[in-house]
Amino acid sequence: MILQRFLIRLITMAITLLGVSVVVFVIIRVAPGDPIAMMLPPGATDADIARLRALYGLDRSIVEQYFIWLSGVVQGNFGTSISLRQDVMSLVLSRLPATLELSIFALLIALIIGGPLAIVGAREQGTAVEAGIDVANGAALSIPDFLWGLALILLFGVLWPVFHISGRVSPRMDLPFVTQFYLFESIFRLRFDLTRDLIGHMFMPALALALPLAAIISQLLKISLKEVMTLDYVTLARVKGFSETKVILREALKNAALPTLTLIGVQFTFLIGGTVIIERLFSYEGLGNMAIDAVINRDLPLIQGIVLVFALIFVLINLAVDMMYALLNPRLRHG
Amino acid sequence: MSACLDISNLSATLPSGQRVLRSVSLTVQPGEVRALVGESGAGKSMIGKAVLGVLPPSVRIVEGAIRLEGTDLGALSAKERRRLIGAKAALIPQDPLTALNPSRRVGPQMTDRLVHILGWAADKADRRVRQLLDEVHIREPDRVMKAYPHELSGGMRQRVLIAAAFASEPRLIVADEPTTALDVTVQKQILRLIAQLQQEHGTAILFVTHDLGVVAKVSQKVTVLYAGKVVEEADTPALFANPQHAYTRALMAATPKYTDPQASLKPVDESVLAGLAAEIAVADHDWRPHG
Numbered sequence A: 001m002i003l004q005r006f007l008i009r010l011i012t013m014a015i016t017l018l019g020v021s022v023v024v025f026v027i028i029r030v031a032p033g034d035p036i037a038m039m040l041p042p043g044a045t046d047a048d049i050a051r052l053r054a055l056y057g058l059d060r061s062i063v064e065q066y067f068i069w070l071s072g073v074v075q076g077n078f079g080t081s082i083s084l085r086q087d088v089m090s091l092v093l094s095r096l097p098a099t100l101e102l103s104i105f106a107l108l109i110a111l112i113i114g115g116p117l118a119i120v121g122a123r124e125q126g127t128a129v130e131a132g133i134d135v136a137n138g139a140a141l142s143i144p145d146f147l148w149g150l151a152l153i154l155l156f157g158v159l160w161p162v163f164h165i166s167g168r169v170s171p172r173m174d175l176p177f178v179t180q181f182y183l184f185e186s187i188f189r190l191r192f193d194l195t196r197d198l199i200g201h202m203f204m205p206a207l208a209l210a211l212p213l214a215a216i217i218s219q220l221l222k223i224s225l226k227e228v229m230t231l232d233y234v235t236l237a238r239v240k241g242f243s244e245t246k247v248i249l250r251e252a253l254k255n256a257a258l259p260t261l262t263l264i265g266v267q268f269t270f271l272i273g274g275t276v277i278i279e280r281l282f283s284y285e286g287l288g289n290m291a292i293d294a295v296i297n298r299d300l301p302l303i304q305g306i307v308l309v310f311a312l313i314f315v316l317i318n319l320a321v322d323m324m325y326a327l328l329n330p331r332l333r334h335g
Numbered sequence B: 001m002s003a004c005l006d007i008s009n010l011s012a013t014l015p016s017g018q019r020v021l022r023s024v025s026l027t028v029q030p031g032e033v034r035a036l037v038g039e040s041g042a043g044k045s046m047i048g049k050a051v052l053g054v055l056p057p058s059v060r061i062v063e064g065a066i067r068l069e070g071t072d073l074g075a076l077s078a079k080e081r082r083r084l085i086g087a088k089a090a091l092i093p094q095d096p097l098t099a100l101n102p103s104r105r106v107g108p109q110m111t112d113r114l115v116h117i118l119g120w121a122a123d124k125a126d127r128r129v130r131q132l133l134d135e136v137h138i139r140e141p142d143r144v145m146k147a148y149p150h151e152l153s154g155g156m157r158q159r160v161l162i163a164a165a166f167a168s169e170p171r172l173i174v175a176d177e178p179t180t181a182l183d184v185t186v187q188k189q190i191l192r193l194i195a196q197l198q199q200e201h202g203t204a205i206l207f208v209t210h211d212l213g214v215v216a217k218v219s220q221k222v223t224v225l226y227a228g229k230v231v232e233e234a235d236t237p238a239l240f241a242n243p244q245h246a247y248t249r250a251l252m253a254a255t256p257k258y259t260d261p262q263a264s265l266k267p268v269d270e271s272v273l274a275g276l277a278a279e280i281a282v283a284d285h286d287w288r289p290h291g
Ligand SMILES: Nc1ncnc2c1ncn2[C@@H]1O[C@H](COP(=O)(O)OP(=O)(O)O)[C@@H](O)[C@H]1O
Pocket: B014, B020, B038, B039, B040, B041, B042, B043, B044, B045, B046, B047, B056, B058, B059
């Protein structure tokens, strides 16, 4: 039963990824712009262009190109970047950790801001405190992440420069890292000077990504909490003598978190999508920033690789959410 | 000796200003079962919630007092009130399906008051709960305490809730229609169980019900409520032998056989309702909140 559900899940995931790859493959090929023309100087002959087209397989039909690409992917070969002339997979892997660290850091910030606000709002329901939280949520939600990014650059980069506004790490820093997960590794190696520098760079882009999500978490979790707090077992806990805060944390939070959790999964994929522009804005060397370069250069194999990796991450996030949902809900856990 | 529960002249209003409780007075003496009977919407649960300090935020107490073993709840801070109620009172809720947290195991839900509010050692609380589970005839305490609520039947869950209510040796239990949500066959068992534990532990109970058959079975005293107003109050045998108020008589007449706990109330005669409406209009007209 569980195995069957898991298999169905895997097949759905594979179909989703295939679908994404087909759509992207077609779109970037019918969109205007020729990658070969862009990589050659203006005086290139038709023969040169034709030779390079053949080299990258662009002289074949789209269907043929797709199956050649797909058979490579199945063997772990994502092709060669046209603009950077390197293996797509190693390019993607070199940038992915930076984006993952940024996204997870942003998610943490969103949870740290949104969760407590929801709890306070539910505790103080009907008061001015709750109204204030609602207003703040509304403001955070109505401003998109890249505008938050600009505002933060102005505020904490220009007017009151306490954070770095560009890059991932200060250039003068000596980096002992063997992986691309700088932040994790700096903590692991107890190099907290590096941790500080990395967070100094990451904080503002992460905050820009986090604010709209924090508002969503705060709002939805508060609504769920208020709903759960009318249920009989919460009343019973109050009668037992537990304080309102205890009642929320012990009785209401876990059950109220279920609907919020699903939404966080969806919203987290949006947040990762947001890294594309935010990384550009803060010159943060992640996958999103690379994606924009790839699109500007019409670097078809690189775009395909990056999009597929993003799609894979989204699918995995959904899977993780479902698994956590089952874990938190004993009714599902026990069949 | 002060009453276990003494409600005097209690009025509560909705934000609209409309009264949901109309100068209610009732007492429950130590070890006594008082039935609070009335139709759905009469305000029975509201009284129970007021006693236990869990009124919905929209409902405001505008006059009167609730004394628990002589202590005026209204004179306490919110925290003191919570502690006092946690130590002295308990609730047997109406619907056992929603009164247990679905994501917590049953055992900790039974012991948490003993450990965290009353400060008992964990093993003492555990022994106590097992003893109570035995008293409600649950023969597999280990399985039940490890189970999640959805793994137990409705009747089992109500036994668990009854055991949990008695476990802390409260002076007063509010039982809010504790059998209404259960199967017919289970209802009788649960009723008998509550009566038995009540006698063994000598706990006072405010027993909320809409069912005169239940009143006759479990209570020594009875208060009849209509639209948040006490219309009659008597010893239970006296009430059945000689009902004073027309509404009480109508309720009895409308109950096919009041010893049958399954019988539901039939509509009360219209002339009686008109009389009641007039009584309430007069009461509301003369009423001025004192506080
Ligand atoms: N949360 C609430 N807010 C406002 N009014 C309520 C609320 N709960 C119940 N009421 C109203 O208070 C009255 C008494 O309800 P209740 O005490 O639940 O009745 P009973 O338990 O006797 O069936 C009803 O008229 C009901 O509509």
